[in-house]
Amino acid sequence: MPTGANNFFLMSFIDGCVFLHPLGSHSLSRCVRELKELGFTGMVACGSSENYPNDTGFKIFNARYIRGPSQREIRKEVQIALREGSLSLVQAGESSVNRTILTTPGVTTLCDLHLAPKNAFDRVCALNAAEHQVAIDFRVTPLRELRGTPRQRVIRLYEEILHLQNRYEFPITISSGAVFPGNFRSPRATEALLSEVGMDRDLIHEGYKAIQNLSHKSEPVRVV
Amino acid sequence: MRLRPSMRENYRYLLARINPDNPSYDAKEIYLAVSEAFSSLFGEIKSAHTWIAVMEASNRFVIFRYRRGMDTQVESAIASVCCISGVPVALHPLKKSGTIRTLREEQKKLINLCAPSHEGSIKRGDAWYPAVISQSGQIDLKEKGINLQIPLYITEEDIEDLYYDE
Numbered sequence: 001m002p003t004g005a006n007n008f009f010l011m012s013f014i015d016g017c018v019f020l021h022p023l024g025s026h027s028l029s030r031c032v033r034e035l036k037e038l039g040f041t042g043m044v045a046c047g048s049s050e051n052y053p054n055d056t057g058f059k060i061f062n063a064r065y066i067r068g069p070s071q072r073e074i075r076k077e078v079q080i081a082l083r084e085g086s087l088s089l090v091q092a093g094e095s096s097v098n099r100t101i102l103t104t105p106g107v108t109t110l111c112d113l114h115l116a117p118k119n120a121f122d123r124v125c126a127l128n129a130a131e132h133q134v135a136i137d138f139r140v141t142p143l144r145e146l147r148g149t150p151r152q153r154v155i156r157l158y159e160e161i162l163h164l165q166n167r168y169e170f171p172i173t174i175s176s177g178a179v180f181p182g183n184f185r186s187p188r189a190t191e192a193l194l195s196e197v198g199m200d201r202d203l204i205h206e207g208y209k210a211i212q213n214l215s216h217k218s219e220p221v222r223v224v
Numbered sequence: 225m226r227l228r229p230s231m232r233e234n235y236r237y238l239l240a241r242i243n244p245d246n247p248s249y250d251a252k253e254i255y256l257a258v259s260e261a262f263s264s265l266f267g268e269i270k271s272a273h274t275w276i277a278v279m280e281a282s283n284r285f286v287i288f289r290y291r292r293g294m295d296t297q298v299e300s301a302i303a304s305v306c307c308i309s310g311v312p313v314a315l316h317p318l319k320k321s322g323t324i325r326t327l328r329e330e331q332k333k334l335i336n337l338c339a340p341s342h343e344g345s346i347k348r349g350d351a352w353y354p355a356v357i358s359q360s361g362q363i364d365l366k367e368k369g370i371n372l373q374i375p376l377y378i379t380e381e382d383i384e385d386l387y388y389d390e
Contacts, residue, residue: 021375029379189303
């Protein structure tokens with residue numbers, strides 16, 4: 001059984017959300033190269049459905065970033081994602097919207113909670129997320145880019161989510177939400193930043209590999 | 225105030241890489257960016273207690289010095305740097321050591337691995353675009369005057385042809 005430093009090399013570090021062209025300004029191959037250099041083993045790619053030769057062991061999960069004006073639109077987009085066999089990342093909204101999103105079959109991740117209104121993620125949402133195994137995404141971008149009171153608000157929000165996670169144990173993911181190569185940070189730097197926010201190191205490692213389990217869950221039912 | 229060696233503070237050193245690598249930054253600019261990031265994240269008192277300083281800044285690498293025991297805080301502050309004097313950059317912490325000499329040796333090894341980048345132009349579709357091409361295969365298109373329907377950050381696999389400027 002490998003222990004200590006050896007264990008680190010066996011860990012999987014998957015970036016929970018990267019925006020490719022046209023949502024971002026980098027190509028798939030550039031993203032793969034940058035992330036590999038930083039020590040990642042996979043990524044969730046939003047915005048492109050092009051295939052990348054998977055001979056190097058770097059895992060790419062295609063995903064659809066959904067931000068619908070209405071719940072009907074969201075459901076429609078999730079169905080399309082299911083048909084494509086890709087993950088569906090839904091942007092969080094108000095508390096009632098989040099409850100519906102979390103109970104919609106096929107939703108993989110609820111993301112961008114820092115953009116949602118105050119008290120958008122409550123105890124009921126946490127319970128729904130745990131029951132339906134929908135991951136809650138921790139985006140590193142606001143911690144890095146914001147300064148002053150807005151960042152304090154995000155730190156407080158993440159603390160609240162962590163408090164609920166500790167109780168209800170819903171899955172979490174960690175994402176950079178990168179739109180250009182300057183947005184990427186190494187797993188080590190991200191770990192340092194998130195541990196300062198109050199996240200446990202084991203939980204951070206769990207968050208990095210949670211996508212693998214969620215991707216199996218989102219596969220459509222097939223007749224055999 | 226001069227102190228006896230046994231009374232001096234123990235320091236730690238950290239080697240970080242600047243990405244993107246094209247412009248060369250002044251040590252003072254890097255210090256101001258990291259210091260601002262640290263004080264906004266941890267406050268003035270911890271910032272003063274950490275004694276963060278830039279020892280060297282050259283060839284895309286920076287060596288920081290700080291008080292021993294503040295490793296995680298310094299790493300997280302470095303990770304939260306978004307721009308240096310208005311230019312968006314990322315600082316990636318690479319290695320920590322108790323002596324600056326070890327980091328200089330590591331830096332030499334890494335400089336040998338990282339080839340310098342050149343100005344040039346690349347062909348994509350029917351058009352040629354000015355770009356900065358690194359020898360590791362990464363290409364950054366210059367934003368000015370190009371059609372934004374194509375990604376700006378690509379690799380050699382995404383293009384049809386390239387040409388280096390003399």
